[in-house]
Amino acid sequence: MVFTHRNIAALALVLALGFQSMAQESSARARAYKTLADIAYQGPDVGDDYARSRCKLDLYHPEGLKDFATVVWFHGGGLTGGSRTVPQALKGNGFAVVAVDYRLSPKAKAPAYIEDAAAAVAWTFKNIESHGGSSKKIFVSGHSAGGYLAAMVGLDKRWLAKHQVDADAIAGLIPCSGQAITHFTIRKERGVSDKQPVIDDLAPLFHVRKEAPPMLLISGDRNTELLGRYEENAYLWRMMKEVGHTRTELVELQGYNHGQMVDPAFPLVVRFVAKYAK
Numbered sequence: 596m597v598f599t600h601r602n603i604a605a606l607a608l609v610l611a612l613g614f615q616s617m618a619q620e621s622s623a624r625a626r627a628y629k630t631l632a633d634i635a636y637q638g639p640d641v642g643d644d645y646a647r648s649r650c651k652l653d654l655y656h657p658e659g660l661k662d663f664a665t666v667v668w669f670h671g672g673g674l675t676g677g678s679r680t681v682p683q684a685l686k687g688n689g690f691a692v693v694a695v696d697y698r699l700s701p702k703a704k705a706p707a708y709i710e711d712a713a714a715a716v717a718w719t720f721k722n723i724e725s726h727g728g729s730s731k732k733i734f735v736s737g738h739s740a741g742g743y744l745a746a747m748v749g750l751d752k753r754w755l756a757k758h759q760v761d762a763d764a765i766a767g768l769i770p771c772s773g774q775a776i777t778h779f780t781i782r783k784e785r786g787v788s789d790k791q792p793v794i795d796d797l798a799p800l801f802h803v804r805k806e807a808p809p810m811l812l813i814s815g816d817r818n819t820e821l822l823g824r825y826e827e828n829a830y831l832w833r834m835m836k837e838v839g840h841t842r843t844e845l846v847e848l849q850g851y852n853h854g855q856m857v858d859p860a861f862p863l864v865v866r867f868v869a870k871y872a873k
Contacts, residue, residue, distance in 0.1 A: 720764070
């Protein structure tokens with residue numbers, strides 16, 4: 596390569612931006628963070644003891660910082676298992692994380708877990724500013740079943756509308772290997788095989804719309820993902836484009852199966868939050 600004044604200046608700019616990004620990351624990680632655990636996000640009339648025990652969240656947030664972004668994180672587990680945790684890779688990035696538990700099948704049936712997910716997102720909208728965050732910078736994400744819930748809450752507006760929250764106020768949706776068709780556990784509840792695809796009003800694909808929040812769809816390798824999971828997300832990406840949504844991105848993490856893909860997905864989540872939290 597021949598160096599000229601122009602490309603030397605460009606290289607200097609790239610290096611400067613890189614150092615600035617590293618400095619900002621270092622500053623974010625050096626900041627103190629606080630965790631508030633076992634917060635009930637449903638009202639006292641939510642239902643039985645099981646519902647009251649599951650409908651809780653943990654809030655991890657930076658201290659001494661104003662108007663920070665927040666990622667609401669839903670765990671995976673096929674809607675039948677799993678429990679809330681703040682992913683280590685999402686810690687120390689200058690934003691808050693809301694880790695959510697929700698009711699599970701078979702003790703609960705659809706759409707209970709979607710209702711819980713919406714209630715947790717609504718709680719975040721109504722409470723994050725009292726902890727220093729911005730209600731304009733709330734992102735919704737999750738892995739597998741959690742990705743399905745993130746997409747349902749953000750695309751089907753009726754669930755948040757019950758809490759007087761507009762789904763379009765979400766800053767971004769980041770489903771990680773979430774189902775775009777009707778979830779296999781919901782199909783199982785109805786006696787439908789997990790190899791029989793269904794797209795009805797409990798499928799994110801049913802609710803594609805132009806005005807939806809920015810969305811990053813992340814999938815594992817199409818050859819090792821669960822039952823066509825990449826193709827589901829690719830179809831969702833395509834149909835969002837067809838309805839005129841210009842801010843849907845699709846990433847395939849080649850070489851990673853369904854369980855493995857979440858770790859390399861986290862840096863993409865962080866980058867997406869930084870992009871849209873300005």
